[in-house]
Amino acid sequence: xRRYLYSGMKHNFFEEVYEVVKLIPKGRVTAYxxxxxxxxxxxGARAVGWALKATAxxxxxxAHRVVNRNGQLTGKHQFPYPEYMAEMLEAEGVKxxxxxxxxxDELRWLPANELL
DNA sequence: AGACTGACTGGGA
DNA sequence: GTCCCAGCCAGTC
Numbered sequence: 848x849r850r851y852l853y854s855g856m857k858h859n860f861f862e863e864v865y866e867v868v869k870l871i872p873k874g875r876v877t878a879y880x881x882x883x884x885x886x887x888x889x890x891g892a893r894a895v896g897w898a899l900k901a902t903a904x905x906x907x908x909x910a911h912r913v914v915n916r917n918g919q920l921t922g923k924h925q926f927p928y929p930e931y932m933a934e935m936l937e938a939e940g941v942k943x944x945x946x947x948x949x950x951x952d953e954l955r956w957l958p959a960n961e962l963l
Numbered sequence: 964a965g966a967c968t969g970a971c972t973g974g975g976a
Numbered sequence: 977g978t979c980c981c982a983g984c985c986a987g988t989c
Contacts, residue, residue, distance in 0.1 A: 860985065880972050883984075892971035894985035899970055901986095915971060922970030932970095 875956035918951030
């Protein structure tokens with residue numbers, strides 16, 4: 848995994864996002880902003896969400912492990928059906944209540960901390 | 964070309 | 977805690 852610093856570098860932002868998302872461990876979650884920060888963007892969270900939208904239907908990318916900074920499943924409506932995202936997380940041992948990940952702070956996986 | 968939009972976020976009021 | 981606002985990327989009109 849290489850560092851992505853946006854300044855001056857021409858690169859496919861989407862692919863970088865996908866690579867990071869694929870590395871999120873089962874049973875853990877992360878936030879859009881965490882991924883953006885790791886990729887070197889100040890406020891690229893929205894761009895990350897936009898990129899993940901393009902992965903809809905791609906089962907090779909665990910997009911359900913990405914939630915917003917409050918642990919809310921804001922992207923649930925992009926899945927085959929609204930409950931799909933929560934079901935996937937529950938199946939991995941992540942508890943979800945009211946569209947929000949329980950104990951989000953403990954399960955939050957930060958790429959900058961866990962990767963070299 | 965310009966203006967919006969969206970699976971967002973941090974900071975200030 | 978709430979509300980507002982600018983900034984990020986790529987696509988659409």
